[in-house]
Amino acid sequence: MRNSSAEHNNMENSIINDFVVKFANTNGTGSASANNMFAKAIMRMGIPVSAKNIFPSNIQGAPTWYEVRINEHNFLGRRGGKTEIIVAMNAQSFVADIEDVADGGYLLYDSSKQIPEHLIKKGIHYLGIPISTICLKEFQNPRQRQLFKNVIYVGALAALLNIEFNVLKTLISDQFKGKEKLITPNIYALELGYRYANRHFSCPLTYNVERRDLIGNRIMVDGNTGCGLGAVYGGATVVGWYPITPSTSVIEKFASYCQRLRIDPATGKKNFAIVQAEDELAAIGMAIGGGWNGARAFTATSGPGVSLMAEFLGLSYFAEIPVVLVNIQRAGPSTGMPTRTQQSDVLACAYASHGDTKHVLLFPESPCECFELTALAFDLSDRLQTAVIVMSDLDLGMNDHLSAPFIWNDKQKYDLGKVLSIRELDNIESYGRYRDIDGDGICYRTLPGTHPNKGAYFTRGTSRNQDAVYSEQSADYVHNMQRLEAKFATAANIVPKPEICSGFKNTQLGLVYYGSTAQAMLETKQLLQEQGIPVDLMRIKAFPFGNEVKKFIEQHQYIYVVEQNRDAQMRTLLSSELNLDPLKLAPILCFDGLSITATQICDDIMTDIDSRTENLTESQEVV
Amino acid sequence: MSFAKSKFKHKSLPVNDLGLTYREYEGAISTLCAGCGHDSISAAIVHACHELSIAPHSIAKMSGIGCSSKAPNYFLRNAHGFNSVHGRMPSVTTGANLANKELTYLAMSGDGDSASIGLGQFAHVVRRQLNMVYMVANNGVYGLTKGQLAATSDKGVKNKIGDLSLFNDIDLCTMALQLGASFVARCFSGDKAQLVPIIKAAIAHQGFAFIDIISPCVTFNNHVGSTRSYDYVQEHVTTGAVTDFVPIREEITSAIPEGDFEDICLHDGSIMRFHKLDPDYDTSNRLKAMNDVEEHKQRGEILTGLLYLDPTARNYHELNDTSDMPLNQVKQDLLCPGERVLGTINDSFR
Numbered sequence: 001m002r003n004s005s006a007e008h009n010n011m012e013n014s015i016i017n018d019f020v021v022k023f024a025n026t027n028g029t030g031s032a033s034a035n036n037m038f039a040k041a042i043m044r045m046g047i048p049v050s051a052k053n054i055f056p057s058n059i060q061g062a063p064t065w066y067e068v069r070i071n072e073h074n075f076l077g078r079r080g081g082k083t084e085i086i087v088a089m090n091a092q093s094f095v096a097d098i099e100d101v102a103d104g105g106y107l108l109y110d111s112s113k114q115i116p117e118h119l120i121k122k123g124i125h126y127l128g129i130p131i132s133t134i135c136l137k138e139f140q141n142p143r144q145r146q147l148f149k150n151v152i153y154v155g156a157l158a159a160l161l162n163i164e165f166n167v168l169k170t171l172i173s174d175q176f177k178g179k180e181k182l183i184t185p186n187i188y189a190l191e192l193g194y195r196y197a198n199r200h201f202s203c204p205l206t207y208n209v210e211r212r213d214l215i216g217n218r219i220m221v222d223g224n225t226g227c228g229l230g231a232v233y234g235g236a237t238v239v240g241w242y243p244i245t246p247s248t249s250v251i252e253k254f255a256s257y258c259q260r261l262r263i264d265p266a267t268g269k270k271n272f273a274i275v276q277a278e279d280e281l282a283a284i285g286m287a288i289g290g291g292w293n294g295a296r297a298f299t300a301t302s303g304p305g306v307s308l309m310a311e312f313l314g315l316s317y318f319a320e321i322p323v324v325l326v327n328i329q330r331a332g333p334s335t336g337m338p339t340r341t342q343q344s345d346v347l348a349c350a351y352a353s354h355g356d357t358k359h360v361l362l363f364p365e366s367p368c369e370c371f372e373l374t375a376l377a378f379d380l381s382d383r384l385q386t387a388v389i390v391m392s393d394l395d396l397g398m399n400d401h402l403s404a405p406f407i408w409n410d411k412q413k414y415d416l417g418k419v420l421s422i423r424e425l426d427n428i429e430s431y432g433r434y435r436d437i438d439g440d441g442i443c444y445r446t447l448p449g450t451h452p453n454k455g456a457y458f459t460r461g462t463s464r465n466q467d468a469v470y471s472e473q474s475a476d477y478v479h480n481m482q483r484l485e486a487k488f489a490t491a492a493n494i495v496p497k498p499e500i501c502s503g504f505k506n507t508q509l510g511l512v513y514y515g516s517t518a519q520a521m522l523e524t525k526q527l528l529q530e531q532g533i534p535v536d537l538m539r540i541k542a543f544p545f546g547n548e549v550k551k552f553i554e555q556h557q558y559i560y561v562v563e564q565n566r567d568a569q570m571r572t573l574l575s576s577e578l579n580l581d582p583l584k585l586a587p588i589l590c591f592d593g594l595s596i597t598a599t600q601i602c603d604d605i606m607t608d609i610d611s612r613t614e615n616l617t618e619s620q621e622v623v
Numbered sequence: 624m625s626f627a628k629s630k631f632k633h634k635s636l637p638v639n640d641l642g643l644t645y646r647e648y649e650g651a652i653s654t655l656c657a658g659c660g661h662d663s664i665s666a667a668i669v670h671a672c673h674e675l676s677i678a679p680h681s682i683a684k685m686s687g688i689g690c691s692s693k694a695p696n697y698f699l700r701n702a703h704g705f706n707s708v709h710g711r712m713p714s715v716t717t718g719a720n721l722a723n724k725e726l727t728y729l730a731m732s733g734d735g736d737s738a739s740i741g742l743g744q745f746a747h748v749v750r751r752q753l754n755m756v757y758m759v760a761n762n763g764v765y766g767l768t769k770g771q772l773a774a775t776s777d778k779g780v781k782n783k784i785g786d787l788s789l790f791n792d793i794d795l796c797t798m799a800l801q802l803g804a805s806f807v808a809r810c811f812s813g814d815k816a817q818l819v820p821i822i823k824a825a826i827a828h829q830g831f832a833f834i835d836i837i838s839p840c841v842t843f844n845n846h847v848g849s850t851r852s853y854d855y856v857q858e859h860v861t862t863g864a865v866t867d868f869v870p871i872r873e874e875i876t877s878a879i880p881e882g883d884f885e886d887i888c889l890h891d892g893s894i895m896r897f898h899k900l901d902p903d904y905d906t907s908n909r910l911k912a913m914n915d916v917e918e919h920k921q922r923g924e925i926l927t928g929l930l931y932l933d934p935t936a937r938n939y940h941e942l943n944d945t946s947d948m949p950l951n952q953v954k955q956d957l958l959c960p961g962e963r964v965l966g967t968i969n970d971s972f973r
Contacts, residue, residue, distance in 0.1 A: 043973075219972035229968065235958040237950040238721045240714065261960040269946040271953050273721040278747040282714035285707070285744070289718025292705060293683070293726075294951035296958075297718060315708055405969040410962045414955050447951070448683045448703035448719075449726050453647075456680060458696050458704040470696075 017047050017072040019084040019207040021157070024097045025150075026090045028060030034150030035066040037171050038157060039400065042070055043220050044167045046212040050076035050519070051400045052595065057245065057338045063093040072214055076402060077520030080597035084207050085161075087153050089131075095119065106205060108153060108160075125205075129156055129196055138192060139185075148189040155193025162204040164211070165194060219367075219405050223396040223516075226367035227326050228253025229406060230374030231298055232261060235414050236324070238297035239274040240286025242305065245338045246394040247328035250300035280305035284312040284325065291322040292459060294419065294447040296378045298324035302394075303332055306345050306352070313387050314353025315461045317484070320434075320443070322381040322388075322417070326374060329393040331593045340593025341395035343515055344565035349389045350543055350573055356481065360388045360491050361543040364396065365518035367403040373496070373541075375408075382417035384491050385445060393564070395595040396516035418444045425451045432467035433457045434480060441487030488544055495542035498549050501525075502536035509533065510556030511605075512585075514540040514570060516595060517562055523598035531606060535560075543573065550578050553585075560605055562588040564596050640676035648673045653697040660812035660838030660853075661691055661760045665698040667815055668729065671822040672699065675870060682727045683719055687712035687741060690767050690840075691733030691760035699729075710741025713748035713757075717939075720753050723949040724940045727826055728755035735765050738774040738793045745795070749802040749831055754938040756825040756832045759795055760812070762840035763851035770843035777850045783843050794920070796930060799833040800913045805936030806832035807912065808929045811860050812839070813853060820868035820895075821929060827870070829890040830938045837925060861919060862928040863904035864897035889934050897929070906932045 021038070025031035032053070042049040050069045056062035069079050082102035088094055088109045101107050101124040109115065111128025120126065131152050135145040158165055169187055176182040197203055227250045231239075241251045255274055262271045277283040283299045290297030301309060306327055316323050329345045331337035349361055360380060362373040374390050381388040418438075425431060425446065431454060434443050446455035457468035463480065465471040513521060518539055528535050538552045553559055553574070561571040568587035575582040588604045590596035636644040648669040653662050672682065679701040686692035688709035695704045707715040716730050737745045737759050748757070764782060765771040775795065776788040799807045806828045810818045818836065825832035837856050839845055845852045850859075864885075871892040887895045887906065897904065905911060912931040919926035939945075946953065 217969075219969050221972040225972075233959050233965070235955060237953065237958065238718055240718060261964065262958070264946045264957065267947060269944050271946050271950065271957055273940075273943055273945050273950060275717060275721065275751065277714065278743050281711060282717075282744055282747065285711045285714025286718035286721065288707075289705075289715035289720070290722040290951075291718070292715070293719040293722035295718075295722030297722065311708055312711070405972075406965055408959075408962050408965045414959075446703070449681055449723065452678060452680050453701050456701050456703050458684075458706060460706040461708060462706070 013206055015207050016210050017070055017212065019070055020079055021068045021070070021085040021087070021161075022083045022100070023066040023068075023087045024090045024093050025064050025066065026092070027055060027058060027062050027064040029150070030147045031064070031066070031089070031150045033175070034154050035068075036400065037168065037175065038154050039068050040171055040220060041158075041163050041167045042068070042209060043215055043402065044171070045164060045209060046215050047072055047209055048074045048076060048214055048402055049220075050402060052078060052395065053399055054594070055339050063090050070209060072212055073522075073526070074214070075523035075526070075598065077523060078595045078597050080599055085205075087157070089149070089153070098124070104206070106160075106207075108156065110149070127156075127160070127197075127201055129153070129193070129200075134192055134196070138188075144185065148185070151186055151189035152193035152196075155190035156197040157193075158190070159194045159197035159203045160201060160205050160208075162208040162210070165190075215402070217405055218402050220400050220402050221367045222249070222398055222400050223364065223367045223370040223392050224249040224328065224398060225253045226364070226370030226403075226406065227300065227374045227390060227392060227397070229257055230371040231324070231326075231378075232257045233371070233408055234375035234378035235296045236298050236378060237272050238287065238290030238295045239272070239299065240277045240283040240297075241274070241299050242277050242280045242283045242301065244280070244302045244305050246330055246398045247300040247302040247305070247326065249398065250326050250328065280308040281312065284309040284323065287323045287325070288312055288316055288321050291316075291381070296324075296382070298326065298378075300326035300328065302328045303330045303336060303338065304334070306348055310348075310352040313359060314355060314357050316387040317353065317357045317359065318355070319459050319461050320385040320445070321459070322385055324374070324377045324381050324388050324390065326390045326392065328397040329391065331591070337593045339394070341393050341516070341595055342564050342591060342593065343391070343393055343517070344567075344569065344591070345391065346563075346565070346569035346573060349391060358488055358544070360384060360386065360495060361391050362388065362496065363391050363514040363541055365515060365539060366396070367401050368406055370396065371406040376496070379415040380491075380495065383415050383442070383494065384487065385417060385442060386487070391515060393516050401519070418442060420444050420446050420450070420455060422451050425454045431455050434464065434466045434468060434483070436483050436486070440490045441483050441485075442490060492544040492546045495544065495546065497546055498541055498552065499539040500537070500548065500552055502552075504534035504536055507534040507536055508557035509535045510538060510552060510559040511535045511562060512538050512540060512553070512559055512570070512574070513562040517564060520596050520598040520601060524601045527598055527602040528605065531602070533605065533609070540570070543577075545574070545577060549574075553578065553580060557584075559585050560588050560608075561585050562596070562601055564590050566591040639673055641678060643673065643679075645669055645673040647701070648679055648699055650698040650700045651696050655690060655693065655697070656842045658841040659690070660762060660836075660840070661694045662697065663812040663815065664731075664758065664760055664818070664836055664838055665694050667812075667818040667822055668698045670815075671819050671826065674819070675823055675826060677727060677826070681725070682729055685712050685716040685719065685728055685730040685755075687732050687736040689733040689736050689765075691731055691838075692736060694731050694760065695729070710736055710739070711744060712736065713741065713744035716755055717748060717751060717753055720755060720939070721945075722951040724754070724945065725949050728753075729826070730755055730757050732757065732759050734759065734761045734763060734773040734775040738795055742774075742793070746798065746802055749799050749804045749833065752803070752805065752831050752936060752938045752942065754829055754831065754940065756822070756834065758822075758834045758836055760838040761795070761835050761851075762838050762844055763849070764840050764844035766840050766843055780850050781848055783846050794916060796833070796835050797913050797916055800909055800916075800931055804833045804931070805830040805933040806929075807931040808834045809916075809925070809927045810834055810836045811856055811925070811927055812836050813857065814860070814927070817862065817866060817927065820866045823868040823870070824866070824889065824893075824895045824929070827868070827889045827891050827893045828932070828934065830933075830936045837927075856925060859923060859925050860927055861924045862926065863901040863915070864899045864928055866929055867896040867898070869894040869896060887932060887934060895929065895932070906930070
């Protein structure tokens with residue numbers, strides 16, 4: 001086969017630092033660390049980069065893709081469209097992968113076996129490297145023969161895309177710190193690919209990278225690491241959990257940081273307790289038991305786990321027990337698409353459980369915020385004596401993102417809320433668990449074991465009076481429910497305020513978004529500006545909505561609510577909670593399981609504007 | 624309720640080491656049916672805790688939902704209680720225990736709560752070796768919903784309205800034994816002389832202690848034909864030994880009983896003393912205990928008393944190597960690694 005790219009000089013029409021590279025692999029072949037090294041090399045060259053792992057709900061043998069977007073304008077959401085460079089290592093997806101290459105793009109593949117003629121498509125360049133043959137010749141160990149295939153294509157890409165070889169060498173050394181024996185063969189494999197590409201193709205390709213200094217102090221990390229570490233910093237000690245994709249790594253990260261940072265220096269014992277529960281019911285039950293007893297306790301779950309936890313969330317609301325739940329949303333309903341992303345638990349979480357219930361939700365946009373909001377969730381939950389749910393998602397949680405660094409200030413002190421000490425109990429005349437002394441709906445609680453004969457009460461999910469005594473009196477019940485409502489109003493004032501970007505003086509258009517949709521926003525703004533559509537932006541960070549949210553919506557005539565679910569759940573929540581006319585809120589939705597793109601948002605907004613203009617014109621004609 | 628318990632303390636009431644009378648271990652007045660077996664269990668708990676001189680506030684009363692789970696309100700008013708979710712008491716107790724290992728966890732559940740909706744949580748809390756006393760007030764019937772058959776109802780019996788129990792019963796003691804509980808007993812709520820020392824021993828035991836307490840329901844399961852009625856249980860109950868409990872502080876020599884007896888020393892130094900009625904009685908043999916329960920059942924008898932005890936078993940916190948200080952008391956400086964460490968962590972992601 002002919003390598004057409006070898007025949008012309010690529011430098012003239014070079015496209016620098018703005019393209020997508022997609023790796024098509026088979027899961028279970030060790031490609032993840034090589035692909036990750038590729039993305040990290042781009043970052044270490046000072047160029048903004050994002051990486052998305054599109055993986056199956058399977059352990060071995062199914063197709064998986066790793067999509068790396070390189071963009072020096074920091075447009076780091078998923079770009080969509082066809083791909084400039086595909087590394088096609090999976091025979092199962094080979095045909096589809098060829099279809100996915102953009103015109104003028106490149107397909108790097110293992111040419112150890114010749115590919116049939118009918119798969120040669122015009123308009124794209126084929127870069128064949130006999131990767132398996134090279135591995136067979138160079139390595140004896142079967143495991144190495146498999147693993148180094150991945151390293152070889154990364155080496156080849158270094159030559160093809162102009163990646164500094166030293167950057168990759170340093171990454172290898174960093175990765176195998178402590179296992180130095182592995183450094184030399186890995187670098188050798190890199191060189192094999194690098195040399196082959198240089199010898200057989202005209203390097204670099206049209207698409208290539210150039211060193212920049214655009215990273216600043218940013219880090220590249222996944223959101224679940226942020227949540228796990230945020231829980232360590234937030235002081236969580238008690239964890240009940242049940243493994244479920246994509247939330248599992250929240251607890252795994254928490255556990256590994258605890259092993260490192262939470263062993264008591266004096267005794268060598270653990271300042272934490274993590275129990276893998278029998279199911280999600282038990283997982284949140286444990287967290288609630290811990291919260292009731294005054295420890296900072298949490299659990300993490302996804303999809304079906306949220307449904308199972310609903311009953312206990314109702315108990316947390318009604319019996320007023322602090323607990324933190326980290327929900328890494330995935331595509332539902334039911335088992336849905338367990339390895340695809342969505343923001344489709346907004347309503348299920350806001351109103352989880354039977355009866356009139358409402359829960360505090362926090363919406364992180366980045367790994368840095370996953371850290372910050374998870375730590376904050378413990379303060380809010382102790383302060384408000386209720387469940388606080390951190391609403392991340394699969395894309396934010398499991399993919400590596402370029403993010404501001406994790407931030408902690410040593411002056412920050414945990415807010416443990418209204419908990420009476422033995423001395424405070426001694427100093428009060430009488431105690432009632434549900435008396436609203438301060439008028440903010442938040443009452444004083446006591447912990448078991450505090451005082452020999454004052455402050456004990458019976459915690460229950462049944463109706464009770466202000467002194468925690470069982471009551472079926474309508475007046476007691478109504479009073480309590482209204483106080484819980486007042487407490488929720490207090491919550492609206494203390495949860496994080498929205499982030500508002502209203503650069504346009506005269507625009508009447510507002511765009512509302514939340515969570516991981518944020519990564520598409522910088523690009524969306526740019527695309528809309530290019531179309532001459534000025535839009536003010538508001539990123540919602542929490543539910544209940546504070547005044548700022550209401551004000552932003554009131555100040556604009558027409559609002560787009562951008563979200564990643566089918567039913568426009570945030571739009572429903574906004575219109576019902578703020579008593580807004582739903583017609584004022586136009587939904588922009590993506591629910592295909594892949595993260596939303598700026599192009600789609602912009603196209604949908606343009607379509608909406610066009611149709612509204614048409615309608616306006618038609619109605620005018622009728623008049 | 625429009626009436627309240629008298630707070631009058633008679634001077635002649637005996638006080639324990641803490642200077643408290645048993646009145647200070649009581650709770651609110653019971654709203655259960657008059658004659659309910661559960662009230663006898665509450666009374667036994669009051670006496671056991673008083674006699675052990677445990678500070679009431681160092682106890683946490685845990686329960687699920689059902690008649691049984693209301694009971695904690697009727698003892699130990701100075702202890703916090705948690706009437707949680709149906710079948711989920713074990714997980715809530717697990718979390719509470721992880722947070723503070725210093726409290727004594729007295730949990731009260733029922734046959735619906737533990738053998739039906741909560742069977743999974745029951746099984747797993749046994750496996751976890753949580754240091755707690757798990758009591759099931761087992762009446763073989765759903766009381767609060769008015770008389771449906773329970774999973775512990777014997778096969779072939781009829782409930783009050785004549786529904787026949789078609790399926791095998793679940794024996795929670797056999798399950799607890801199989802799952803590795805280190806203290807397993809079966810008692811009859813009507814036998815205070817047996818129940819009180821066993822509750823005391825269960826509290827002293829520093830591991831998972833399970834007591835299945837046959838506790839007749841006077842309203843829905845006390846009819847002729849029931850195998851959980853007062854009359855039936857009284858006629859069919861049997862035991863391998865008469866049990867005494869000798870707390871650590873008491874001189875053992877002060878109460879040498881007559882006849883043959885065997886002592887077992889618990890983790891905290893207190894003693895369980897058994898006056899054997901059955902010469903083969905042996906609390907150290909788990910398999911024999913399972914067998915004994917089944918054999919008695921086949922003979923139509925209810926075997927009560929301590930069935931199994933492993934005083935050396937390690938509990939959850941020993942297995943987890945949890946810090947000595949209860950986790951809910953560890954301060955921020957030990958929990959939060961701080962700014963400088965975070966800087967190093969950030970560097971690892973560059």
